[in-house]
Structure formats: C-alpha cells, structure tokens
Amino acid sequence: MNFIFSLFILIATVFSLFASCFDNVSESLTLRPLTNGDWLLVLDVSIVSKDLKYLFENPEDPHFFMDSMPIDVAKLYVKTKADWFEANLGFGEWKDTVWGDRPEMLITNGLSLIGCWPYLDKKVVRDHFSTLCYGLWGVTGTMFSNLVNQESFIHDVTHLYANDYENNSKRNFTVLLSSDFEDRACLDALYKLRMIYPCLCTNGLVSVLGDERFFVRSSYRGINLRVERVNNDLSFKARVQFTVPSSKLPETFGGFFPDNRIPRVCLTTSESIVNLVYPNSLRSQNYNSTSFNYMDPKSRELLDNKYQQLKLKFKEGYELISTSSELLYEVSELESRYLRVLKRVQSSLLIKVANLSNQYKKVCVHQPLPYWLKPLVHSLNVVVEYMGENITMYQCRAAECFARNSASSVNFNLLTDTMDRLLPDRFHRYLHAIINLFDPVPKLLTSSNDPLMIYELGNNWNQFGIYISLPPNSVMYMSAELSKDNITYEDIHLAAHRGQLIPAGLLLDISNLNSCSSYDSQYNFKALSSYSCNHYYYFLTSFFSQIVLPDNTMIFNVMAAVGAVTALLFGFVFNTLTKDWDKTLNFP
Structure with a gap:
C-alpha cells in the first residue's frame, strides 16, 4: 500500500x-x-x-x-x-x-505581412523581415517571398508615424509592412x-x-x-x-x-x-x-x-440605418488633364479618401511609385469637400500644398537627405536641429488646415503622399500628373497588355492609432494588434498603369538578319555536300 x-x-x-x-x-x-x-x-x-x-x-x-x-x-x-x-x-x-x-x-x-522589431538599424530589421518572409513561405505554402523582391515596396510604418507634423515622439521600434495583390x-x-x-x-x-x-x-x-x-x-x-x-x-x-x-x-x-x-x-x-x-x-x-x-x-x-465604416478610399489612373495623349504616355493619378465618421480624422496616405512614374509638382491639386455638397473646405495647388513642408528646411535640403542616409537614425534629430538654425529656405504662411506632403524621388521608387486632417463627413481628392519615361526592359514585365500593376499604397489612420494606445508612442508599436486596434491601416487599391514599351525594332532586325544568314549558310553547306562533283566537272 x-x-x-x-x-x-x-x-x-x-x-x-x-x-x-x-x-x-x-x-x-x-x-x-x-x-x-x-x-x-x-x-x-x-x-x-x-x-x-x-x-x-x-x-x-x-x-x-x-x-x-x-x-x-x-x-x-x-x-x-x-x-x-x-x-x-x-x-x-x-x-x-x-x-x-x-x-x-x-x-x-492578396497577401501582406507586418512585423515589429526593437531595433532602429534598418539593415538589420530588413534582414529579419526577409527571413520571416521566406520562413512563412514554408509554413503557409504561400509566396511571402514576393514581399521582399525588387518589385515590392516595404513601408516603414514607424517612420511615417514619426514624420507626422503633430507628433514629437521618439522611435523605439521599427514596424515594416509589405503587400502583394497578385498572390x-x-x-x-x-x-x-x-x-x-x-x-x-x-x-x-x-x-x-x-x-x-x-x-x-x-x-x-x-x-x-x-x-x-x-x-x-x-x-x-x-x-x-x-x-x-x-x-x-x-x-x-x-x-x-x-x-x-x-x-x-x-x-x-x-x-x-x-x-x-x-x-x-x-x-x-x-x-x-x-x-x-x-x-x-x-x-x-x-x-x-x-x-x-x-x-x-x-x-x-x-x-x-447607418454603417460603422469610417474611411472609404479609391485610387485610379485617369486620362491626362493637360495633354491630349494616351495614358501610356502621360496620365493623371487620383486618390480619394472619405471620412464617414462624426469626428476629425488624421490620416496619412503613402503611395509608392516606380521610378519611371514621376508625379509632377506643378500639377498637384488637393481639395477637401463636404460629402454630398459642393462646398469646398480647403484647396491648394502646386507649391501652395508644400507650405507646411517649408516650415523646416530639412524637407528641401540636399545635404540633409544625403546625411540621413549615411548617419544612423539616432543622430538624425541632432542634424535636423543644426540645419534648422540656418534655415536657408523661406517659410510660407501656413494655416491649421494645410497638409504635409510626402514627395521623394529615388533611384528605384518615388514616394508620394500626404498627411491631412479630414473634418467629419468630408472627402479629399488629391491628383497629380504622372510623367512616364526612362523605362527599360530590366524593370518591367513583358506582357501583351503593355502595362504593369503598381503596388498598393498605405492609408494610415493616425487618429485611431493614437486612441488605441492612449497617445503612448511606445505602446503604439510594442503591443499593437489588429485584434485590439481594428482598422488602423488600410491598403489602397493597386492600379494598372499603361506604359510605352522600349523600342524593340533593333532586336527584331538583328534576329531576322541572323536567321537569314544562318539559312543561307545552311543551304550553301547542304548544297555543297550533296552535289555530284563528277558530273559537274565532266571528267572523261
């Protein structure tokens, strides 16, 4: 016992x-x-x-x-x-x-992936992000590896949040986000x-x-x-x-x-x-x-x-009786408003965001574009109207929309952009403070309704977007002409439809993000979850852009010439080897 x-x-x-x-x-x-x-x-x-x-x-x-x-x-x-x-x-x-x-x-x-790392070194975080994509490919059987190829754009959510003109928080984490609508x-x-x-x-x-x-x-x-x-x-x-x-x-x-x-x-x-x-x-x-x-x-x-x-x-x-949806959005490529040409030569990009709630909404629209799609600043137009009424609440054109950007010379300083790429992130705010002391760019008059524009041209991607506060029951229209040039065969998909699918942009609901975390920026990213904070980001609809393919006449001419020479050479050799030389030479 x-x-x-x-x-x-x-x-x-x-x-x-x-x-x-x-x-x-x-x-x-x-x-x-x-x-x-x-x-x-x-x-x-x-x-x-x-x-x-x-x-x-x-x-x-x-x-x-x-x-x-x-x-x-x-x-x-x-x-x-x-x-x-x-x-x-x-x-x-x-x-x-x-x-x-x-x-x-x-x-x-499609498929998307968002992750948070307690690091600020972009290279280290992107390496972990790539490892995560390839690992999820094996776990789920879905091509998450497409999120880190050359044709995909990776959004830095913490960078977008920290660049808000009403936000002075420091970055303690890095949140990356990427999507692919083809899988x-x-x-x-x-x-x-x-x-x-x-x-x-x-x-x-x-x-x-x-x-x-x-x-x-x-x-x-x-x-x-x-x-x-x-x-x-x-x-x-x-x-x-x-x-x-x-x-x-x-x-x-x-x-x-x-x-x-x-x-x-x-x-x-x-x-x-x-x-x-x-x-x-x-x-x-x-x-x-x-x-x-x-x-x-x-x-x-x-x-x-x-x-x-x-x-x-x-x-x-x-x-x-009423819907709980707070934001509606739409992205489309239209005919050019200035030139009577086909869309494959020059077109117009239209981004529409509607605030259906009964309170102000602070949003960030970030649309990545390939380097050969260049938004023209002089054609930029931003309009905010009441929904259902033809009453304009705010409007700006071209350089007027950059009034808030001019509040700091950092936005237009080539030296700052270069140093930002060379120096670690922890030194950026000191560099910006020093350059702001000199302030060589004249400031424009600003109002509380003025937006903060996102406009950056790069070697592989152009970044275009806006930070803006939308009043209740209002809709924003942002349009700009797209110039299409410098396209090479290495950067496009060869297809019969003569175009390319542009990756989806990101709509960040900053107001909802702040309310979920009680305006604690550290909590914003360390404990951020789609289960507890619904609809703090949206993917804008990807759009199909028609393009003019590079001239291919030289390639086909060379192929035709090589084929003709090869055929003539084959005929000559075949005729030489099969010919009856005894009858031809007439030996006695």
Whole structure:
C-alpha cells in the first residue's frame, strides 16, 4: 500500500513539472447574417505555450515540449527576433454596399505581412523581415517571398508615424509592412493551415475547415496569423473568415461541418465557444450577441435552434440605418488633364479618401511609385469637400500644398537627405536641429488646415503622399500628373497588355492609432494588434498603369538578319555536300 501511494506521489510530481508546459488552446466560431442574406463565418484559434524563456535560451533543443503550438512557427519567431508579426492572406474585396458592415478585422485581397522589431538599424530589421518572409513561405505554402523582391515596396510604418507634423515622439521600434495583390488565399493555403491547427481540423470547431467547399466558394475569404510574446509565453492566434451565400446555407448548424453532422469536441482545447451576432431588427444599426458553450451537449441543442430561427428571420437580409465604416478610399489612373495623349504616355493619378465618421480624422496616405512614374509638382491639386455638397473646405495647388513642408528646411535640403542616409537614425534629430538654425529656405504662411506632403524621388521608387486632417463627413481628392519615361526592359514585365500593376499604397489612420494606445508612442508599436486596434491601416487599391514599351525594332532586325544568314549558310553547306562533283566537272 505504501509502495502504491509513493508511486502515485512520484507520478503526480513528474506530471506537475510538465503541467506548466502544456499549451492552452481555445477556439471560437462567430456567425453573423449579412444585409443581403449571406452569412459571415469567423473562426478564431488561440494557442499559448508556457515557459517560453527556455526556448529563447536554447531554441535548437529537441527536448523542448510543445503539444499544440506549431513548432515551425515558434522557431521562426525566435529566429527572426521580432516582438510580434501578423501575416494576412485574402481573396476578394469586401463590398459594403452588398454585405453591410465590415468585419472587425478587414483582410484585403492578396497577401501582406507586418512585423515589429526593437531595433532602429534598418539593415538589420530588413534582414529579419526577409527571413520571416521566406520562413512563412514554408509554413503557409504561400509566396511571402514576393514581399521582399525588387518589385515590392516595404513601408516603414514607424517612420511615417514619426514624420507626422503633430507628433514629437521618439522611435523605439521599427514596424515594416509589405503587400502583394497578385498572390491570394487559395486551397493550398487551407491545406497547410489544417496541419498547424489542433486536432488537424478533424474535431472541434476547427473542423469547419475540414469541408473546404464553403471556403473555396466564398467570394470573400481571409486568413490572419499573429505570433507574439506575452509575459514570457508564446502566443499564436489564427483567424479564418469567409462568407457563405444564402443559397448554400445548411438547414442546421451541423451542416457547416463534414458529413453534415456536429463534430466531436477536440480534446486539446480548453475552451470552445460559438457566438451568434445578429441585428436586433430587420431595420437596425445595433447588433445583439448570444454565446454558447460548445462543450456542453445541452448548449449545442440550443445553438442549433437559435441558428435555425436566425436563418429564417434574415433569409431576405436586413437594412442598416447607418454603417460603422469610417474611411472609404479609391485610387485610379485617369486620362491626362493637360495633354491630349494616351495614358501610356502621360496620365493623371487620383486618390480619394472619405471620412464617414462624426469626428476629425488624421490620416496619412503613402503611395509608392516606380521610378519611371514621376508625379509632377506643378500639377498637384488637393481639395477637401463636404460629402454630398459642393462646398469646398480647403484647396491648394502646386507649391501652395508644400507650405507646411517649408516650415523646416530639412524637407528641401540636399545635404540633409544625403546625411540621413549615411548617419544612423539616432543622430538624425541632432542634424535636423543644426540645419534648422540656418534655415536657408523661406517659410510660407501656413494655416491649421494645410497638409504635409510626402514627395521623394529615388533611384528605384518615388514616394508620394500626404498627411491631412479630414473634418467629419468630408472627402479629399488629391491628383497629380504622372510623367512616364526612362523605362527599360530590366524593370518591367513583358506582357501583351503593355502595362504593369503598381503596388498598393498605405492609408494610415493616425487618429485611431493614437486612441488605441492612449497617445503612448511606445505602446503604439510594442503591443499593437489588429485584434485590439481594428482598422488602423488600410491598403489602397493597386492600379494598372499603361506604359510605352522600349523600342524593340533593333532586336527584331538583328534576329531576322541572323536567321537569314544562318539559312543561307545552311543551304550553301547542304548544297555543297550533296552535289555530284563528277558530273559537274565532266571528267572523261
């Protein structure tokens, strides 16, 4: 008896040593009817691994214990030395006019990656960013490596935030962001995601991805992966959201899962919740929410009854009195306003941003352009109007828009631009302070409505954008002529459509970013999350720019000449070798 009791104590002691290493896994599934009768499904999975400090000290130790955390994700996080990173894969654009309010986390078409590092050295951070992209390529099976090629632009979010004319905070972190609209969330990405989910998507709420038909047939679908360190614990969050057409909705809740039956509970999960979010009436602006514990059999029965009631009630959709969307945006390339030429010779870039909220919005628009697309300053035009009314609140043209830029000679000083590239970031503010003492550029009269322009021409990329405060219910139009020249074959894609897709720009909601962090710039980036701070950045729509291809007549002429000479030489040799020389020479 004493031996059995001692053995029990020993087993309990050994188990307690490993208990802290067990991963904490939770899952939740949210269903919401949309205004046209379709439904939105959002699957959230959270995995937290304890005692991460040991992994940081010895990341290659094969004895480190993780039962549910994807080990490849953990090793990639440790290797890249990031504070946090978020990877997004999306397909399709969310249509407010069709589906109503946007999801809490809007995942745009294509793939994107944003990460935060506690370093200021751009070379070191970019190396870690490249390593992260190639590592995610292996984990997800999606070409995240395209985010660091020559044709992609990497946004420095902290640099944009620090350059705001109303912000005097110091940079303690570096946040990089890049996107690619040509690669999308497809079935291969879903197969890879199943392998890193608990229970391999065979049991639990995660098995909603076991039947890929709902995901693949959705006209809007998105995947978000976030990894961060919280109190020495490794936290991995994954969100999958997609729409289900009203004609494809199952009769019961179990119809969302394989074999049309409710799956068994995943034994590795400690929490499993189903949320039903729905409007309080057929014409409403507020939502109600009801939660069900999926692990409770009685709760599952109530869930199925509630789902059938909501499906019948909102079969034809509903009407929203007001929308929760605060910013609308659009980027397009139009015909030239000054020259009557084709768009492939010269065109006009138009950027539209609308503030639908009832408060002022401070935004930053940053549009990267290839070096051969050059915005012309003398054609710049910025207009802010009331929505629905032809009342102009602010307007500036050409050099007038740079009035706030002229407040500091740094913006126009070639020496400063050169020294900024040579000196480390920690010396920049001292350099700017010294140059401002001399101030060789005359200042222009400024007002509180004047914007701060972004205009920088580079060897590979031209940066164009604006910082501006938008009044409630207003819309901003910014346009400029685009000059197209100096294009070479090495810098474009040869294609029959005679054009190139320009990378998407970035719309940074500075007001929302400040409110999420209570104006604490250090918190802004160290703990920034799309789960807690929704819609603090948007990707502007990428646009297709028609171009004049370089002259290729010389190439084809040379090829034709070489082909003709080769054919004549072949004919001469063939005729010489096959000719009957005896008859030709007429020997007796």
